[in-house]
Amino acid sequence: MIGRHQSTVTDYVQRGIFPNAYLADDIGNHQTFKVPKSDVLRYLNDPLHSLDSRIRQAAQAWLAVRTNDGQDSIGYLDLEDFEFEGTRLPLKSRQRGIWKPRQLKAALSISTTFRRPGEDRPYEDEVGPDGMLRYKWQGDDAEASDNRALRTAMHEGLPLIWFFGVAPGLFQPVFPVFLIDEEVESQQFIVDIDPQRVLLDSDAGPESPMEIAVIKRYGTRIARTRLHQRLFRSTVLHAYGTSCAICNLKHKVLLDAAHIIPDTEEDGVPTVVNGMAMCKIHHAAFDSKILGVRPDLIVEIRTDILAEVDGPMLRYGLQERHRQPLMSVPSKRAERPSRSLLEVAYARFREA
Numbered sequence: 001m002i003g004r005h006q007s008t009v010t011d012y013v014q015r016g017i018f019p020n021a022y023l024a025d026d027i028g029n030h031q032t033f034k035v036p037k038s039d040v041l042r043y044l045n046d047p048l049h050s051l052d053s054r055i056r057q058a059a060q061a062w063l064a065v066r067t068n069d070g071q072d073s074i075g076y077l078d079l080e081d082f083e084f085e086g087t088r089l090p091l092k093s094r095q096r097g098i099w100k101p102r103q104l105k106a107a108l109s110i111s112t113t114f115r116r117p118g119e120d121r122p123y124e125d126e127v128g129p130d131g132m133l134r135y136k137w138q139g140d141d142a143e144a145s146d147n148r149a150l151r152t153a154m155h156e157g158l159p160l161i162w163f164f165g166v167a168p169g170l171f172q173p174v175f176p177v178f179l180i181d182e183e184v185e186s187q188q189f190i191v192d193i194d195p196q197r198v199l200l201d202s203d204a205g206p207e208s209p210m211e212i213a214v215i216k217r218y219g220t221r222i223a224r225t226r227l228h229q230r231l232f233r234s235t236v237l238h239a240y241g242t243s244c245a246i247c248n249l250k251h252k253v254l255l256d257a258a259h260i261i262p263d264t265e266e267d268g269v270p271t272v273v274n275g276m277a278m279c280k281i282h283h284a285a286f287d288s289k290i291l292g293v294r295p296d297l298i299v300e301i302r303t304d305i306l307a308e309v310d311g312p313m314l315r316y317g318l319q320e321r322h323r324q325p326l327m328s329v330p331s332k333r334a335e336r337p338s339r340s341l342l343e344v345a346y347a348r349f350r351e352a
C-alpha cells in the first residue's frame with residue numbers, strides 16, 4: 001500500500017480494466033465472474049500499470065491539455081490543481097527543485113528557477129560537451145532524499161516533467177524528459193529532453209553506430225533549439241502581458257515572440273531583450289521589413305506601403321501605426337527591447 005488512495009481490486013474492476021468481471025453487491029444480486037487473484041497481481045506488477053506509472057501518465061496528460069501540448073506556460077497555482085483519483089497531488093513543490101510526492105517511488109518533476117534578464121546567459125551553462133542538458137543535485141549530499149529520488153527515476157527509466165521558470169511563479173513545462181546518466185564528480189544528472197531518442201534505440205534504426213551518434217547529436221540539438229524557442233516565447237509573451245507590441249491584440253494563438261535580431265545570427269540570442277510580442281501579421285511585417293521599430297520604440301511603416309490604397313488591414317493594421325509608439329511594452333525596464341539590438345534592426349529596415 002502506498003499512500004491513502006492506493007487502488008483496490010474493486011477500483012480496477014469498476015474502472016473496467018477487467019471487462020468480464022462484475023462485483024456482487026452485499027446481497028449478491030449481481031452475476032459475478034471472479035477474476036483470479038493471480039491475474040490481478042500480474043496486472044498490478046506490470047510496471048506499466050503500477051500506481052507510480054499511472055500517476056505519471058495522468059500528470060503528463062493533464063499538463064498537455066492545459067499547456068497546449070507543452071507550448072504554453074502554466075502558473076504555479078494551476079500546478080497545485082492536479083488530482084489523481086480524487087486526491088490533490090501538486091506537480092511541483094513550492095520550495096524545492098526536485099519534487100517527489102509521497103505516493104511515488106521516484107521524483108515526478110524537476111524545476112529551474114526563473115532568472116531575470118542579464119543575471120546569466122539562460123540555460124547555456126547547463127549544456128554539457130555532448131550537447132545534453134544537465135540538472136544539478138540538490139546540495140552536495142549524494143544521499144540526500146531528493147537526489148536519491150532522482151537516481152531512482154534514472155535507474156527505472158521513469159519519465160519526468162521539467163519546469164523552467166519564465167517569470168516569477170510561471171513555468172514552461174517540458175515533458176517527458178529522462179535522466180540518462182549521473183556525473184557524480186560534477187554533482188549532476190544528464191537529462192534527455194528528446195523523447196524521440198527512444199526510436200533510435202529500436203531495431204529499426206540506422207545500422208552504423210556512427211550514424212546513430214550523428215542523428216542523436218542532431219536530434220539533441222533540435223530538441224534544445226525547440227526548448228529555447230518555447231522558453232523564449234513564454235518569457236516574451238508574459239513580459240508583454242500577452243499582447244501585440246504594435247496593435248495590442250491579446251489572443252495568444254495569434255501571437256508570436258518576434259526576434260529583433262534573427263536567431264540565425266550570433267546576436268540573435270533567445271532572451272527577452274531580443275524579443276517583442278507581436279501578432280502574426282505584425283511579426284511577418286517586421287521580419288520582411290514592411291514595419292520597423294525605432295530605438296525609441298516608435299513604429300515606422302515603409303514608405304511604399306504608406307502610399308498604397310487597400311482594405312482595412314493595410315489602413316488600420318499598418319498605415320495608421322506609422323510614427324505611433326508601441327502599444328504594449330514590458331512594465332519592467334530590464335525586460336524591454338535592447339536599444340543596441342533595435343539600432344541594428346532599425347538600420348536594416350531603413351535600408352530595405
Ligand SMILES: [Zn+2]
Nearest residue numbers: 244247279282
Ligand atoms: Zn499586431
